[in-house]
Amino acid sequence: xxxxxxxxxxxxxxxxxxxxxxxxxxxxxxxxxxxxxxxxxxxxxxxxxxxxxxxxxxxxxxxxxxxxxxxxxxxxxxxxxxxxxxxxxxxxxxxxxxxxxxxxxxxxxxxxxxxxxxxxxxxxxxxxxxxxxxxxxxxxxxxxxxxxxxxxxxxxxxxxxxxxxxxxxxxxxxxxxxxxxxxxxxxxxxxxxxxxxxxxxxxxxxxxxxxxxxxxxxxxxxxxxxxxxxxxxxxxxxxxxxxxxxxxxxxxxxxxxxxxxxxxxxxxxxxxxxxxxxxxxxxxxxxxxxxxxxxxxxxxxxxxxxxxxxxxxxxxxxxxxxxxxxxxxxxxxxxxxxxxxxxxxxxxxxxxxxxxxxxxxxxxxxxxxxxxxxxxxxxxxxxxxxxxxxxxxxxxxxxxxxxxxxxxxxxxxxxxxxxxxxxxxxxxxxxxxxxxxxxxxxxxxxxxxxxxxxxxxxxxxxxxxxxxxxxxxxxxxxxxx
Ligand SMILES: Cc1ncc(COP(=O)(O)O)c(C=O)c1O
Numbered sequence: 001x002x003x004x005x006x007x008x009x010x011x012x013x014x015x016x017x018x019x020x021x022x023x024x025x026x027x028x029x030x031x032x033x034x035x036x037x038x039x040x041x042x043x044x045x046x047x048x049x050x051x052x053x054x055x056x057x058x059x060x061x062x063x064x065x066x067x068x069x070x071x072x073x074x075x076x077x078x079x080x081x082x083x084x085x086x087x088x089x090x091x092x093x094x095x096x097x098x099x100x101x102x103x104x105x106x107x108x109x110x111x112x113x114x115x116x117x118x119x120x121x122x123x124x125x126x127x128x129x130x131x132x133x134x135x136x137x138x139x140x141x142x143x144x145x146x147x148x149x150x151x152x153x154x155x156x157x158x159x160x161x162x163x164x165x166x167x168x169x170x171x172x173x174x175x176x177x178x179x180x181x182x183x184x185x186x187x188x189x190x191x192x193x194x195x196x197x198x199x200x201x202x203x204x205x206x207x208x209x210x211x212x213x214x215x216x217x218x219x220x221x222x223x224x225x226x227x228x229x230x231x232x233x234x235x236x237x238x239x240x241x242x243x244x245x246x247x248x249x250x251x252x253x254x255x256x257x258x259x260x261x262x263x264x265x266x267x268x269x270x271x272x273x274x275x276x277x278x279x280x281x282x283x284x285x286x287x288x289x290x291x292x293x294x295x296x297x298x299x300x301x302x303x304x305x306x307x308x309x310x311x312x313x314x315x316x317x318x319x320x321x322x323x324x325x326x327x328x329x330x331x332x333x334x335x336x337x338x339x340x341x342x343x344x345x346x347x348x349x350x351x352x353x354x355x356x357x358x359x360x361x362x363x364x365x366x367x368x369x370x371x372x373x374x375x376x377x378x379x380x381x382x383x384x385x386x387x388x389x390x391x392x393x394x395x396x397x398x399x400x401x402x403x404x405x406x407x408x409x410x411x412x413x414x415x416x417x418x419x420x421x422x423x424x425x426x427x428x429x430x431x432x433x434x435x436x437x438x439x440x441x442x443x444x445x446x447x448x449x450x451x452x453x454x455x456x457x458x459x460x461x462x463x464x465x466x467x468x469x470x471x472x473x474x475x476x477x478x479x480x481x
Contacts, residue, residue: 019056019064026065033071037078044084044095047139050146055085055093098370119457121466122391122434124410126457127327128380136372140363151358158349159342160187160334161361167368168320168334176295177309178318180336186345187356190333191291191321195219195256198317199226201348202287202341207253210245214441214448216263216291219256232443235262239269242276254287259307260295261407264441264452274307281315287341288316294408296325296377297456299385301406314338322364324409324456325377332356332364380456384409390460391453394467398474400424400451409456412438415449416478424451424474431469 026035043049055061058076062069076093079085085093119126129137151161159165165185172178188194203209205227211220213232223230231252233245240257255277259269269277281288290307298304308318321333337345349355367373391411392404401414415421421437428435428451438450455463 037075047143049095051097053095120434121458121463122453124454128456129327133376144362149358149362156355158346158355160356163365164361177305184337186335188333189331194319194335197348201345208249210255212240213443213445234445256289258291260304266405282313290318294324298407386460387455390464391455391467394464395471398471410454413451421449427473428470431473433466433470
């Protein structure tokens, strides 16, 4: 092997940056010190330079880049002042252990990669990750690939990587009043995977399961595909009424529901009904499957406690997902299992897809541990609230009964008397607003006509404009009769 080749190999093995690659980034003249600082920030934020890594001595870097040494020293000082690096006297300059969030200069790497066309405004379930979030994830993925977790190379725990389970347990304790041991937390590929594993582990075919009517169609279709007897229980302004469920199927084996924010109608399960549901479940040994899919997005009032938090009998199985809170493509969610079912569920998980992808789990664990998730949620909540307001305002001209949601990432616009939601949907779509038909989410209760419209992942101006166009079109056709 010749010398040049072995130097090259070493360079890749140690992953140290090629400092001469900075040369084309720096302008030939003008503010080179600022450009150097900006480029070093970018390398640190995108984790090409890792926490704890040593930067070259200022004299050496200045020589390589044909810069005045003072310019490099000044750039390092500025980076230290901004918290990107730490200077250890007599030892050199090192990338800080915790890098602050900041504006990153857009280089080729920071630019958005070409991807699939964005979804039409109004489409349900569009992720909430902004450029700052993507940048943090990009850096963490790069690092996870450089130093993969053990489970990436060997078989792992069917419940998932313990680091992420620990973070989720802490997060749920702090935000949802849920006290769960790490051993009760199972990482899943989202809610759908959790429902499938849990239903197959705990509910033999022909078990009966109450569901809200209307309900999340993916869940109903899944339960039916597993041979479960779906028992629709109508919802009113207080949510699902256990008395109606008891009248229909008193000894059902389970109930699946969305107590914090009923999907799709948006009401909250009242406290008397929560207590009645827990009583019923305790009495007949039924499982309560609580789908808490969007509670991270509460816009007004205090956060609502989860049903799990008031369950003293261990009947509630709590489900959460990163699909709404971050991005559905991550395929990450979690279940909090009562201790007595952990073994059965773990065995079913092992038979299903064995265990989750540890690389993605490692990334998410650090995303939570380093505070990126909390910061992401703060930004996303603000953006989603603005998008919600723009959507509501945009729809104002249409004769629709819009309920402004205090939580979540979608709203329901009820159709005027006599109108069919299929017609409304076609009109909205013709003007670029995506919707789901409310009527198709009803099971046995008389179907109400309306549109279910998502507002996550869209700029307020974009969704507002699409809503205005759709509203004008709907108003005009309703006026014509
Ligand atoms: C009621 C409900 N639960 C859960 C989810 C999330 O599903 P998953 O985590 O499988 O992406 C959704 C997404 O649309 C939903 O509407």
